[in-house]
Amino acid sequence: MLTAATFFDLSSFGHPQLFVDGAYVWTALNGLKRYMNDFPYTLPEDPLLPQGVPLAATVVLHGGRVLAADGLQIHYGDTTKGGLIVRDSGEILAGATVIMAGAVLLGREIEFGGGVLVESGAMIKAPAIIGEMSEVRQGAYLRGYCLAGRRCILGHATEVKHSIFLDDAKAGHFAYLGDSILGAGANLGAGTKFANLRFLTGNVTLRINGERIDTGRRKLGAILGDNTQTGCNSVTNPGTILGRNCVLMPNTTAPSGYHSEGTLISPKSYRRSG
Template sequence: MLTTVDFFDLADFRHQAVFDQGPVWNALKGLKSYMDSLNYPAWNREIPLDQPLPATLVIIDGKIIPAKGLTLDLGDATKGKMTISKDGQILAGASVLMAGAILSGEKISLGRGVFVEAGALIKSPAVIDDYTEIRQGAYLRGYCLIGKRCVVGHVTEVKHSIFLNDAKAGHFAYLGDSILGNHVNLGAGTKLANLRFTGGEVPVKTPNGTMATGLRKFGAIMADNVQTGCNSVTNPGALLGKRSMLLPNTTSPSGYHPPNSIIKP
């Protein structure tokens, strides 16, 4: 119980290797070493770092080109509706960095069809997979591993966390040392607290007793298809099973909540 297969379907997740056969939170323990071992593209050495981009840029086939002279149809990237074309020819898989976005550090990788809006700040290392949107005011603080078709939304802060495919934190969220499963959706204002007031290791309470994690900072793990309502909060070390719901204006207790749980005020 509480292994990766109890929480996630990894069949289409490009970074399965970050998970092991032990407790699901081991992925957080290994996240730094995994991301440090990856190869990152060279294109971000060609752009100004640690300052707002002065002009919109397009990334295609590992190369940076100016957006000037291109036609940008900035539809919903997560649904494949963002198209970039030149002289009427679509540049398949092109990603867009809007003027005003800030990249800090060279270990940043963007997949195909990624859209980074003006005002987003991405700190190295970060991996952002295909057709994901990083929206205005988003703050990725480093060691962020983001899957396909995800959303890191307006004024959302993410630190040392993993998004599986189709996970969305669209508005005013905080995620520290956490994992979102496939098709997880966080309501506006959701906060995943990751540090105990009293300090020390964050344990996980289960029906069979308390399990040690070895983690001083540990937010939440949300299994596939979990949903949270607006202004909800999880206490450190909260594990929500598949298809669970955390209702609006509700604080989830620490510990394991089985699949299909409905956590009420």
């Protein structure tokens, strides 16, 4: 119970080694820094990718090269469905990633999968790993140690630090995630905030079946199982653990602790959906 298998299907996730068999699910956050510090990043050093300043012009990453977008034809379709298409003289550059003018990269330890779009005004601090066909939207702030799988959305005015997105996880608008994990297909409504630090000193603890479990973490936000959703302007207390297929209703604060698969948390009460 409360291992990764309770919450996630990791069979297609590109970084399953983050999750140790039989360990509590939140321990993946304990090893995230080490994993990302040791990752073999491939971002080229190139004058077209200056450090710490907004890009002067849109660039394309393809085949280990950095290409100026001038002269290329870019179709900005639905990124998460493979709709970002770059052509050079009519020939499709398969898997090309586009970093738009005005985006800021801070550090070389940043890895982009194929078909990623980084919009103007996004800021990405190293280290960061962004999986293929993911989208980093305008105004997103990735504060370091952010790992996203395939087809993820790190959205407009969303701040993320030390967190993991499994494939197809989406935090599209005005969200905050710190020390948190989103399962595959999880979706955050606009304005969702994951509190990750208690007012009181000490580690985040969870009360489960009358037993108090010390997570060993001073900071722990939320963990959402596969296909769990939150409504607009919802908030989770530090150490909120939601199983698969849960729903946190809009304008609702989720209590800390474990909420089992299929739980519906509403403003007045929470109950397991039938």
